[in-house]
Amino acid sequence: MTIQRMDNVGIVVEDLPAAVAFFLELGLELEGEAPVGGPAVDRLVGLDGVRCDLAVVRTPDGHGRLELMKFHSPAATAGDPDAPVNALGIRRVMFAVEDIEDVLARLRAHGAEPMGELVRYEDDYRLCYVRGPGGIILALAEKLD
Numbered sequence: 001m002t003i004q005r006m007d008n009v010g011i012v013v014e015d016l017p018a019a020v021a022f023f024l025e026l027g028l029e030l031e032g033e034a035p036v037g038g039p040a041v042d043r044l045v046g047l048d049g050v051r052c053d054l055a056v057v058r059t060p061d062g063h064g065r066l067e068l069m070k071f072h073s074p075a076a077t078a079g080d081p082d083a084p085v086n087a088l089g090i091r092r093v094m095f096a097v098e099d100i101e102d103v104l105a106r107l108r109a110h111g112a113e114p115m116g117e118l119v120r121y122e123d124d125y126r127l128c129y130v131r132g133p134g135g136i137i138l139a140l141a142e143k144l145d
Contacts, residue, residue: 008056008065009093011136016070018133020055022110023066026095026103026138028057031065037073049073059095066093081135085115092129094139100126103140107132120144 013019024030037051051073058065070076085091097103100118107130115129115137126142 005063008067009090010067010069012069012071012076013134013136014070014076015133016053016055016068018110019068019136020057022107022112022132022136023057023068025106025110027097028059028066031056031058047074079135083135085129085137092137092139094141097140097142100128100140100142104128104130107138112138 011019020030020033033053033055035051035053037049041050041052042048050071052069052071054067054069056065056067080087083091104112104114104118110132112130112132115131118126118128121127124144126144128140130138130140132138
């Protein structure tokens with residue numbers, strides 16, 4: 001086998017503290033924060049003069065991680081924070097949650113807004129898409145018993 005695991009998904013954000021607070025409210029745990037930069041980082045990512053603050057948040061089971069990055073140099077390029085879910089590229093991250101209505105209420109306090117309706121999918125799940133800080137799209141899934 002060539003792949004051992006998926007280590008993390010990187011998300012570039014404008015407001016790192018707001019993004020961290022959003023994901024902590026969702027139930028992820030802060031694994032660490034650090035500034036990054038220097039020649040090795042420049043060579044790795046193919047940019048010059050990288051200065052970036054990052055925070056890694058992980059799921060409670062320890063298997064899923066997001067690397068949230070705020071670039072100071074070079075400045076982040078603008079994407080479309082209002083892009084629809086069918087835009088090309090990575091568009092959303094899905095999380096399994098226990099009480100979807102409680103999670104939605106807590107995330108709304110951090111500026112999240114549902115993109116559509118909270119729906120019941122067959123007899124298996126309740127699902128909702130939410131847009132969070134900087135246009136980040138989350139899908140929330142509550143397994144029904």
